[in-house]
Amino acid sequence: MDRSPPLVLLGIRTSFKEDLQASLAELVYGEPLRVPGELLAASPTTRDPSGLITQLRRNFEQLRPVPAARHASPTVFVHKDLADSTRAFLRQDAVRRPLDPPYSGPDKVLARTKKTLPIAINVGPVTVSTDRVKPAYIMLETDGCTVTARAPPEQTSQPAPHPSAPSPPAAVTTRSGRRVRLPARFNV
Secondary structure (H helix, E strand, O other), X not given: OOOHHHHHHHHHHHOEEOOOOEEHHHHHHOOOOOOHHHHOOOOOOOOOHHHHHHHHHHHXXXXXXXXXXXXXXXXXXXXXXXXXXXXXXXXXXXXXXOOOOOEEEEEEEOOOOOOEEEEEEOOEEEEEEHHHEEEOEEEEEEOOEXXXXXXXXXXOOOOOOOOOOOOOXXXXXXXXXXXXXXXXXXXX
């Protein structure tokens, strides 16, 4: 029977932590644990109870809180392309049903500050934290190559295609080299 794991745990719990100025056992139980070698030692002589209370009061008057050390501080990631993107995805911070997307959008960015981003969503302009958004990208296909680019700037003066003149379906080459004809509703 191997007794090393309990002894290792006892060693971890009785080791002195410099930043806390105490061991973990002292923080939990208020006094240090007795390690196996101390169990065989003679017990200290009994003291006068009034002297013990006086010493205890003196010790508590000198007791000062120890500043806690933050061993891990969470850092928030803000994408560098968010500074000049025209559209962004908004993270939905709510309980979602299965298969609901975690982000909505892409929504138009109206302005920017260091910590907030006013965006236009269906209900109107909403100011959100930059922690909740990520920049929107689009996929461009040129000469059989797929290129990732940021969302293009808004174009204001493009005429809408005439609904009575459907354009013929265009053939698209996929990455595997297969030629596919998409329905007319996908030709934008």
